[in-house]
Amino acid sequence: MLAFEISSYLPPSLSHALAGYPSWLVATACILAALVALWILGKLLKWTLYLILIVLAAGCVGVILWMALNALHLLPAPAAGS
Numbered sequence: 001m002l003a004f005e006i007s008s009y010l011p012p013s014l015s016h017a018l019a020g021y022p023s024w025l026v027a028t029a030c031i032l033a034a035l036v037a038l039w040i041l042g043k044l045l046k047w048t049l050y051l052i053l054i055v056l057a058a059g060c061v062g063v064i065l066w067m068a069l070n071a072l073h074l075l076p077a078p079a080a081g082s
Helices: 012-017 023-071
Strands: none
Touching: none
């Protein structure tokens, strides 16, 4: 069926444990597990990028407000002599 032997890529203990299963089933399960892991990593990356974007936007709004209040002299001045 498969042109390669799957057990040659696995650790000996795992290869021995999976010896009773058909190689197509082991390959299918490995591919499915890899796809699920990639899907989860993709979701985590997406959520991380959203979080970074939200923090960056909030920081930009904060800097803009600080600059506007500073330009209108609405912020307290630093103490004299400091």
